[in-house]
Amino acid sequence: MANYSAAFRLMLILGSLLTVLFMIKRIRHSKIQIEDSIFWFLFSGFLLMLSIFPQLASFAAKLLGLQAPINVVYLSIIFLLIIKQFFMTLRISQLDSKLKIVTQKVALNEEKIERKSRDD
Secondary structure, eight states: OOSSSHHHHHHHHHHHHHHHHHHHHHHTTTTSSSSHHHHHHHHHHHHHHHHHHHHHHHHHHHHOOOHHHHHHHHHHHHHHHHHHHHHHHHHHHHHHHHHHHHHHHHHHHHHHHHHHHHHO
């Protein structure tokens, strides 16, 4: 059995349920795309699994040579959030590139319109 407390297990359960509720609310109000919320649903499910089945953390801790199963929980959360941050950085870079292209096209179109109005 994992040696993290019942209070910590309860926090994991509450955290995962609150995340799911928050995502559902954001989807209903069209504040987040369903594709973006999938990560958070999976993340919540992962936290829920670790809280309901603490043996998973114990097994992973033994497998990885960690002293305490709680370290598996913390490392997993940190790892998943770093991956999420990486993909968000990629997405922001792509959107930034697209924004520059659109800005340049708008500037060129405005210049064409200006030239046309001066020629007329």
